[in-house]
Amino acid sequence: MDIKDIIKPENLVYDKSKVQIDTIMHYCPGCSHGVVHKILSELIEEMDIQEKTIGIAPVGCAVFAYNYIDIDWQEAAHGRAPAVATGVVRLNPDKFVFAYQGDGDLASIGAAEILHACNRGENLLVVFINNATYGMTGGQMAPTTLNGMVTSTTPGGRNIDLNGYPMKITELIAQLPGTSYVTRQAVHTAGAVRKCKRSLKKGIQNVLDKKGTSFVEVVSTCSSGWKMTPVDANNWMAENMIPYYPLGDMKDSVKGGPVSEN
Amino acid sequence: MGEIRLMKGNEVLAEAAIRCGADGYFGYPITPQSEVMETLMARMPWNETGMVVLQAESEVASINMVYGGAATGKKVMTSSSSPGISLMAEGISYIAGAELPCLVVNVQRGGPGLGTIQPSQADYLQAVKGGGHGDYKLIVLAPSSVQEMNDFVDLGFELAFKYRNPAMILTDGAIGQMMEKVELADFKPRWTKEEIKEKWGSWATTGKPDSRNQNVITSLEMDSDKMESNNQRLQDKYRKMEEEECRYEAIMCDDAEYIFVAYGTSSRVCQKSVEIAREKGLKVGLLRPITLFPFPSKIIGKLACKAKGFLSVEMSAGQMIEDIKLSVYDAGCIARVEHFGRMGGIIPSPGEVVNALEQKFL
Ligand SMILES: Cc1ncc(C[n+]2csc(CCOP(=O)(O)OP(=O)(O)O)c2C)c(N)n1
Numbered sequence: 001m002d003i004k005d006i007i008k009p010e011n012l013v014y015d016k017s018k019v020q021i022d023t024i025m026h027y028c029p030g031c032s033h034g035v036v037h038k039i040l041s042e043l044i045e046e047m048d049i050q051e052k053t054i055g056i057a058p059v060g061c062a063v064f065a066y067n068y069i070d071i072d073w074q075e076a077a078h079g080r081a082p083a084v085a086t087g088v089v090r091l092n093p094d095k096f097v098f099a100y101q102g103d104g105d106l107a108s109i110g111a112a113e114i115l116h117a118c119n120r121g122e123n124l125l126v127v128f129i130n131n132a133t134y135g136m137t138g139g140q141m142a143p144t145t146l147n148g149m150v151t152s153t154t155p156g157g158r159n160i161d162l163n164g165y166p167m168k169i170t171e172l173i174a175q176l177p178g179t180s181y182v183t184r185q186a187v188h189t190a191g192a193v194r195k196c197k198r199s200l201k202k203g204i205q206n207v208l209d210k211k212g213t214s215f216v217e218v219v220s221t222c223s224s225g226w227k228m229t230p231v232d233a234n235n236w237m238a239e240n241m242i243p244y245y246p247l248g249d250m251k252d253s254v255k256g257g258p259v260s261e262n
Numbered sequence: 263m264g265e266i267r268l269m270k271g272n273e274v275l276a277e278a279a280i281r282c283g284a285d286g287y288f289g290y291p292i293t294p295q296s297e298v299m300e301t302l303m304a305r306m307p308w309n310e311t312g313m314v315v316l317q318a319e320s321e322v323a324s325i326n327m328v329y330g331g332a333a334t335g336k337k338v339m340t341s342s343s344s345p346g347i348s349l350m351a352e353g354i355s356y357i358a359g360a361e362l363p364c365l366v367v368n369v370q371r372g373g374p375g376l377g378t379i380q381p382s383q384a385d386y387l388q389a390v391k392g393g394g395h396g397d398y399k400l401i402v403l404a405p406s407s408v409q410e411m412n413d414f415v416d417l418g419f420e421l422a423f424k425y426r427n428p429a430m431i432l433t434d435g436a437i438g439q440m441m442e443k444v445e446l447a448d449f450k451p452r453w454t455k456e457e458i459k460e461k462w463g464s465w466a467t468t469g470k471p472d473s474r475n476q477n478v479i480t481s482l483e484m485d486s487d488k489m490e491s492n493n494q495r496l497q498d499k500y501r502k503m504e505e506e507e508c509r510y511e512a513i514m515c516d517d518a519e520y521i522f523v524a525y526g527t528s529s530r531v532c533q534k535s536v537e538i539a540r541e542k543g544l545k546v547g548l549l550r551p552i553t554l555f556p557f558p559s560k561i562i563g564k565l566a567c568k569a570k571g572f573l574s575v576e577m578s579a580g581q582m583i584e585d586i587k588l589s590v591y592d593a594g595c596i597a598r599v600e601h602f603g604r605m606g607g608i609i610p611s612p613g614e615v616v617n618a619l620e621q622k623f624l
Contacts, residue, residue, distance in 0.1 A: 050469075050470055051469045051470060051471045051472075052469045053469060053470075054334070054467050054468075054469060056330070057480075063482060066476065066478045066480070070470065070476055071469075071470050071476060072467035072468065072469055072470045072476055072477045072478070073467065073476065073477075073478045073479070073480075074329070074330060074333045074467055074478075074479040074480070075360070075478070075479065075480035075481070075482055076326065076329070076330075076356075077326060077329075077352055077353060077356050080322065080323070080326035080329075080353070083318070083322070083323040083324075083326035083327050083329075083330070084326045084327070084329050084330035084333075085330060086316070086318075086323075086327050086330065087286070087288065087326065087327035087328060087329060087330025087331035087332075087333075087338065088330040088331065088333070088334055088467075090286065090314045090316060090327070090331070091285050091286050091314055091330075091331045091334060091336045091338070092334050092336075092468070095468075095469055112319055112320060112322070112323070113319070113322070113323055113326070116318075116319040116323065
């Protein structure tokens with residue numbers, strides 16, 4: 001059969017979102033950033049919100065997010081995306097604003113900004129990519145790096161006495177009354193991708209419904225930073241990251257509402 | 263004639279922001295400028311004009327809130343005092359690099375470190391040479407009265423938007439705290455969404471319609487050739503500011519043999535010093551830079567060809583003196599340039615300044 005006989009509109013089962021820019025990505029093979037970009041692009045198209053969306057990109061591997069998702073973007077200083085997003089949303093309450101951040105950006109240098117934005121209940125979505133390392137700068141220790149995990153600044157493995165504990169910042173954020181929805185997801189299997197998409201959709205809808213801060217952590221891989229093949233990185237993540245950072249909703253309620261029981 | 267009131271400099275900053283149609287203020291308390299946010303909170307402009315006022319968790323956060331708001335084409339500002347401005351340096355550099363308009367007010371106090379809450383002019387170099395990392399400049403306005411605190415808010419925004427560049431009002435605790443008669447500006451409405459789209463639609467991130475390409479606010483460029491041309495564009499902008507935006511006041515300079523150069527609070531002192539010196543028969547004038555960047559180099563160069571000497575009078579160890587010396591050098595003249603200043607929050611007396619002139623030059 002000729003390929004032209006197969007490529008017909010009636011045979012189309014999957015298409016890339018129009019909001020995703022057709023270009024070569026700088027992300028490494030197996031990196032979770034690309035998957036999350038794809039989901040966000042799809043949701044922005046499906047929910048028809050391209051015209052009201054303003055994304056805040058971090059300093060980190062997602063610094064070039066504006067090259068991949070066809071919306072208006074602002075590139076924030078390292079860790080300051082929640083403050084930048086606050087400025088946008090306070091002055092433009094009719095827009096859908098989201099901050100997209102890595103774990104170094106969000107949990108280390110930007111810890112104050114994220115806690116305070118969530119505590120004020122800023123009406124925005126935070127997408128938090130937790131790959132347990134600083135991907136962009138070459139795989140150094142992040143606040144979320146697991147105990148014993150080898151990185152370029154913990155060549156002997158993370159040592160609790162020296163480096164403190166891997167930070168469960170999402171659990172902290174769930175305690176802040178300003179948040180309405182706090183969840184931890186992953187994108188390492190098809191099922192996980194579908195669940196993560198549902199969570200991100202809920203987060204976006206919450207912002208459109210002006211419910212305060214929604215926070216979606218995505219436990220992620222960094223195959224280059226971890227020095228693993230994409231498949232090994234996925235398996236390693238499932239075996240080591242998810243037990244310490246269990247998936248699921250931590251809060252699904254309203255601003256000021258209770259934290260989930262489990 | 264506008265409404266006349268007796269007000270503190272800091273209060274006037276707040277009132278002028280509301281009246282000029284500002285969209286947002288983000289700040290963090292610090293003496294001697296806390297009255298700016300306090301006045302705004304008491305005035306509740308969100309009821310009147312829709313202006314947003316928010317107390318941020320730090321100066322780091324407030325300048326980044328300014329970045330976010332400015333990037334949507336809104337008129338946004340922050341104010342702080344010296345230590346807070348140091349914390350904002352990274353954010354200000356990003357704002358300059360991303361070419362965003364905004365207004366930053368520094369009501370200076372004495373440093374270094376926690377220093378003192380008393381007035382000072384020791385942040386001159388930080389303000390006019392950039393302050394943060396990279397080759398950038400702020401438009402720096404130096405008010406010398408409560409009236410100018412009022413006038414420069416609107417002017418600061420106007421210049422900031424004209425050049426898509428952060429503007430700074432560099433003042434100090436004396437002008438921030440003192441009360442004077444002020445004629446307030448009339449109310450200007452805030453820009454509507456449509457006006458913002460029309461004026462700044464080519465760059466502001468207001469949400470991407472099908473009809474245009476995405477707008478991206480960033481200071482990042484990995485291609486060195488492109489990054490160099492971005493830098494060149496900034497430099498061209500700064501040269502244009504130097505050509506077109508220089509402001510100063512010259513008092514009795516025409517026949518002056520000796521000229522005080524002073525801005526802000528110290529220029530007020532020097533006005534009296536000129537009177538005292540003239541009574542003594544000394545031919546003395548005052549050149550008051552109103553814009554510190556762009557610096558009034560040309561007029562100083564011109565005066566340098568006739569005058570015998572300049573006394574830079576600053577509430578610092580001598581910072582502006584460097585720009586005066588460069589101006590004299592660039593003009594190819596040989597007038598002598600000296601500095602007199604007090605530090606630690608002390609405002610020099612007019613007599614002290616005249617004594618310094620006599621000691622250094624006569
Ligand atoms: C003020 C400042 N400090 C340090 C850096 C260098 N830097 C760039 S990205 C990065 C870490 C990013 O890691 P993370 O947020 O985990 O994101 P990832 O790259 O893993 O997606 C650092 C430290 C910077 N750009 N700015």
